[in-house]
Amino acid sequence: MNIAFFSALPFEKKWFDQxxxxxxITYIPETLTLATAHLAKGNQAVxxxxxxxxxxxxxxxxxxxxxxxxxxxxxxxDNVDQLAVSDLRLNLLHIPGYSPYSVAEQAVALLLxxxxxxxxxxxxxxxxxxxIDGLSGIDLHSKTVGVVGTxxxxxxxxRIMQGFGCKLLAYDIYPDRRLLETGVTYVSLGxxxxxxxxxxxxxxxTPLTEYIINDHTLSLVKPSAILVNTSRGRLVxxxxxxxxxxxxxLSGYAADVYEQERxxxxxxxxxxxxxxxxxxxxxxxxxxxxxxxxxxxxEEAQRQIARSLLNQFSFYENQQMSLVTKASMC
Ligand code: NAD
Numbered sequence: 001m002n003i004a005f006f007s008a009l010p011f012e013k014k015w016f017d018q019x020x021x022x023x024x025i026t027y028i029p030e031t032l033t034l035a036t037a038h039l040a041k042g043n044q045a046v047x048x049x050x051x052x053x054x055x056x057x058x059x060x061x062x063x064x065x066x067x068x069x070x071x072x073x074x075x076x077x078d079n080v081d082q083l084a085v086s087d088l089r090l091n092l093l094h095i096p097g098y099s100p101y102s103v104a105e106q107a108v109a110l111l112l113x114x115x116x117x118x119x120x121x122x123x124x125x126x127x128x129x130x131x132i133d134g135l136s137g138i139d140l141h142s143k144t145v146g147v148v149g150t151x152x153x154x155x156x157x158x159r160i161m162q163g164f165g166c167k168l169l170a171y172d173i174y175p176d177r178r179l180l181e182t183g184v185t186y187v188s189l190g191x192x193x194x195x196x197x198x199x200x201x202x203x204x205x206t207p208l209t210e211y212i213i214n215d216h217t218l219s220l221v222k223p224s225a226i227l228v229n230t231s232r233g234r235l236v237x238x239x240x241x242x243x244x245x246x247x248x249x250l251s252g253y254a255a256d257v258y259e260q261e262r263x264x265x266x267x268x269x270x271x272x273x274x275x276x277x278x279x280x281x282x283x284x285x286x287x288x289x290x291x292x293x294x295x296x297x298x299e300e301a302q303r304q305i306a307r308s309l310l311n312q313f314s315f316y317e318n319q320q321m322s323l324v325t326k327a328s329m330c
Contacts, residue, residue, distance in 0.1 A: 001317050003071070004040035006032040007049040009266060011297075015306035016047075023313055031262065037061040045069035045313065050076065050293065051262040056084035063088045069316060071309050074296070076232060078205035093312045097152050098304035103256075103295035104156035107200055107230040110254035114289040115140070115226060141165040146196030148189065148212070149203025149231070150176050157200055158184060169196060172203070193220040198228065205232035213237060218244045226252040230295045233259035238278050245287045254289045258282065265292040 001023050005016065008027035016025055026043065030036045032052035038061075040046050046067055048054065054070065059081060062070075072080070072094035085092050113119060116137040124131065145161045146169040147154045158168050158179070168184045175186045189212075193199060199221065203209050213227065213236040221227075227250060229236050238259055244250035258265065260276055274280055283290050296305070 001045055001069075001313055002026070002043040003045045003047050003313065004028055004043040004067075005047045006030065006036070006040075006052050007266070011302070012306075015302045016310065019306045019310045021310065021314060023310065032058060034058050034061060037065070040067055041065050043067060045071060047071045047073055047309065050074045050079065051265065052079060053262075054080040054085075056081045059084045059088055059090060063090060069093065069313075071313055073305050073309050076204050078232060078234075091316065093309065093316065095305055095308045095312075098296070098308065099298060099301040100152035100156040102298040102301035103153045103230050104160060104202075105298075106256055106291070106295040107153075107157055107202075107228050107254075108160050110230070110256065110289050110291065111140075111198060111200075111226065111228050114252045114254040114287075119289065140198070142167070143197040144169060144195055145198045145200065146171070146187075146192035147184075148172075148192065148199070148201050150179055150184070151202065153230075154200075154202035155179070157202060158182075161198075166198075173208075189217070190220055193217055194222075196225060197222065198226050200228040201231045201235050203231060203235070205234050210234050211237045213241065215240045215243075218250060221250060223249050224251050226250075226254065228254045230256040233257040233261050238282060242278075242281050242285065245285060250287075252287045252289070253282075253285075255282075256291045256295045257293055258290070261293060 003023055003025045005025050005027045008029050013027055028039050030039060032046065032048055034053070034057050037058055040062060044067060046062060048070060068089070069091045070093065072092065075095065075097060077094060080092065117135045121135050141164060143166050145166045147158055148171050150158065150170045150172045161168060162183070169192050170179065170184050170186050171189045171192045172186070211234065215237070218240055227241065236259065241250065241253050245253060258279060260279065264274065264276065264279060282288055
């Protein structure tokens, strides 16, 4: 099968080439948009990522190019118009999951980096400044950690936080009873926000969770609380978070995602202007630690993503071939 691989990052070729077997992959660095969809011409399938645009007009354009298969190399499907997928009779493949530890550990790394001022401490040492005033942090031990979304990643994060000696609260629209046996207490979202010292978001982006963190919900949190978001940018009203940080109504924000990340994340803007004021405020704020959507970026996760998705492409192709064979025998 010929696959147009959008938003290709240099390191992905290593993994996908390793498992691509008889598929022919064209790596395209551009993000999939209405303007770039034509680059998929000549392929039977596209392989896309978190910031590719799979809205109805783009899907329509792909269908017109003869593409009927879309492979998602990410867990969230929030960038896909699923109604349009079914209307246009497109087939959607996605990976059911991959190393949840990759994202959970990124959340923990961000949390520790923020509360122990690691970026600033490292910058000082690099500059030959070995002073430590202003770098006082907090212990995680005995703190209350609230986890919103207790699926694969939320559970992995919970287990790590239990190892730190934290008390765990959780909120999920589908609570997992097995977690109760491990000492986790499910509470309402309001109670979780009110009681937690650390609030970690591990739910998907849906109409129900869009801006789940906003002016109102932030008014419920402790001023000393730290918010961690490694899930999706639009779970958080960034402007509300920045205002809360500025007014000392929130102590810190650690994030791997940003609501308007599509134009910037995974590209080098070090010698280009960044015209997004919200992003500029966020990345320069002293109480924010931000990475550019790299939670999935471990060797283990990359291997699982490539192997799992390419297996599905092969399975789909074999099914199509057996349908054609059966039809020709009839
Ligand atoms: P999952 O499906 O295993 O778990 C999601 C959980 O959220 C489920 O338990 C679900 O019931 C719960 N949920 C759904 N709607 C909710 C709501 N309204 N309120 C509270 N809980 C709700 O998914 P996962 O594998 O744990 O991944 C979680 C999210 O992490 C993904 O949707 C994706 O957005 C994000 N993610 C980020 C990266 C990254 O690189 N930063 C990588 C992978 C996934």
